[in-house]
Amino acid sequence: MKLVVQIKLLPTPIEARALEATLCACNEAACWVSEIAYERDVRKNFALRKLTYRPVKDRWRLGAQAAQHVIKKTCDAYETLRVNLKAGNLGKPGSKRYRKATGKPIAFRPEGAQPYDDRMLSWQITERAVSIWTVRGRLKNVAFTASVEQLATLALYRRGESDLIMRDGMWFLHATCEVPEAEPNTEPQGxxxxxxxxxxxxxxxxxxxxxxxxxxxxxxxxxxxxxxxxxxxxxxxxxxxxxxxxxxxxxxxxxxxxxxxxxxxxxxxxxxxxxxxxxxxxxxxxxxxxxxxxxxxxxxxxxxxxxxxxxxxxxxxxxxxxxxxxxxxxxxxxxxxxxxxxxxxxxxxxxxxxxxxxxxxxxxxxxxxxxxxxxxxGVQSITPAPPPKTGSGTGRKRSTTASGARCANPSFSEG
Incomplete structure (x- = not known):
């Protein structure tokens, strides 16, 4: 199963300015890529890369991996928007909220998260330090703090990308870990x-x-x-x-x-x-x-x-x-x-x-x-139908189904 481990970076003021400049450059580039994707109606990664990869590298002086992650981040944002629109999370087609979501390119905040792969970020877990790429060069031995349990999880199970995040003036890395699941208990005692x-x-x-x-x-x-x-x-x-x-x-x-x-x-x-x-x-x-x-x-x-x-x-x-x-x-x-x-x-x-x-x-x-x-x-997973939006009852935790609702598959549920 995938778990995200959050560790806190402890950069010096000079390192913090370099990280901030990196986020600003990557998100500014992502906004430009988003405009191209919106204007030309290109939302697929490889097709959009042909249109934007070279300008992103040259104009914002991003490395090859950073430029590709900027383009992929933009495509992922449009895919998330498409799924939300399809699910009705942004209102019905033609509604004010729907038009607002689809009437302009997706914009990225200057401090928005930026994904890093192992070519851009290396970990020295025992030394509690990372080496990380920035637009001002690679920063080596950037200190971080984490609990003993987090360090063990990182050392054993870290896989894939990590996200660089700035929040309230603090810096974090969200590392993706593939943690093995225990053997499910198929015969619980109640x-x-x-x-x-x-x-x-x-x-x-x-x-x-x-x-x-x-x-x-x-x-x-x-x-x-x-x-x-x-x-x-x-x-x-x-x-x-x-x-x-x-x-x-x-x-x-x-x-x-x-x-x-x-x-x-x-x-x-x-x-x-x-x-x-x-x-x-x-x-x-x-x-x-x-x-x-x-x-x-x-x-x-x-x-x-x-x-x-x-x-x-x-x-x-x-x-x-x-x-x-x-x-x-x-x-x-x-x-x-x-x-x-x-x-x-x-x-x-x-x-x-x-x-x-x-x-x-x-x-x-x-x-x-x-x-x-x-x-x-042994009921299989069943999601209750949404209740009709009628009446003004204030009953506590009511539902339209009265017989079962949803059960986990024979081992566990995602929740």
Whole structure:
């Protein structure tokens, strides 16, 4: 499986200026190549290379490999645009958003990432240094920092290209690694159900509740601070906004990584699989009041699902995605489904048998039961149909399918 290892470069001021000049030159060249591709409707790599390779090398003084990567990067950008248009991610044909995306050439930011191959970048992992090509010559012994685990992964599994990235004045290399997957567990001893939520980010069927309230308080505080700074709109306020713009995302990502690591480790230790909800399209299905929308859209459940999926594949733990419909209203003991069962956000009380439990734990037990049933039936991967956009219901995590949703193939799921 492919993993991306991020390492932080520690260039000197002179080296940083050379790296910055390289990114600017490569992205300026990519913008010019993009204009040629748009005007002549040439989107294939080899055809576009015939038109632009020599001018890119001569005008921007790029090396042969750098020029080819600039052209390939442009072709990849247009391919991504084509796929998004086909999938409807940029609106319907003729819509304002669709016309905006297709009405002009793709532009590249001056600090946009630039791919490097082994001819342009060499690693001295034991010395924690790299030798990297720039428009001002090759820089040797550029220091970097990484954890022991990252160094081991780089030394054993690094394959293919790496991307040079500048973010908030810091320099990074994203190295692609081919990490072997563990032998998948085809006979799990049950499943660990995971209920995903906003108040409690993850609740397991074992009764463990992870994160949630502290993160939401921090998000609320950050939103309030951003609103004050935007309203003030002074140079110092804008500098503070720029400095803090990714802080919340980094915190959420760190928490998601920790939750995913803990969940996968627990499932691997007990020989179980992992059961998750298929929450695709929930933002389109749910209608909320304006104050609640920011909370919903900052909920990084998809990221958490991706983290769980790749860590599970690495450990050989099977992952099953089930339909979330009515998991919060169904009694895990008797199976009775009633909207009145959900007494509050935190508590569940069955109107039929009187069973009382934490609402999220009850949901996670229902998720576990559905996963075990799907696994016994050997259901193949099925993606639920998108729900019709009618009505204005605010039901929690509803879906149009009620019987199964999608299950991993007999070994694991991509998530």
């Amino acid at each position: 499943f660990l159900g995971i209920d995903l939520g906003i108040v409690n980010i993850a609740t397991t069927s074992d009764g463990e509740i992870m994160a949630g309230r502290a993160l939401n308080r921090t998000r609320t505080r950050e939103r309030t601070l951003r609103a004050k700074l935007q309203k003030k709109n002074t140079p110092s306020a804008r500098r503070r906004l720029k400095k803090r713009r990714r802080k919340e995302a980094r915190r959420a990502k760190d928490i998601n990584h920790k939750i995913a690591k803990h969940v996968v480790a627990e499932a691997e230790r007990t020989g179980r699989g992992i059961a998750l909800e298929d929450l695709g399209g929930i933002r389109e299905r749910v209608r909320l009041a304006k104050p609640q929308r920011a909370t919903l859209h900052s909920w990084a459940f998809h990221q958490l699902g991706q983290f769980v999926a790749y860590k599970a594949r690495k450990a050989g733990v099977p992952v099953v995605h089930v339909d979330p419909a009515y998991t919060s209203r169904t009694c895990a003991e008797c199976g009775h489904t009633d909207e009145a069962n959900r007494v509050s956000q935190a508590w569940f009380a069955c109107r039929n048998c009187g069973f009382v439990d934490h609402a999220d734990r009850n949901s996670s037990r229902n998720i576990r039961a559905r996963a075990e049933e799907l696994w016994r039936r």
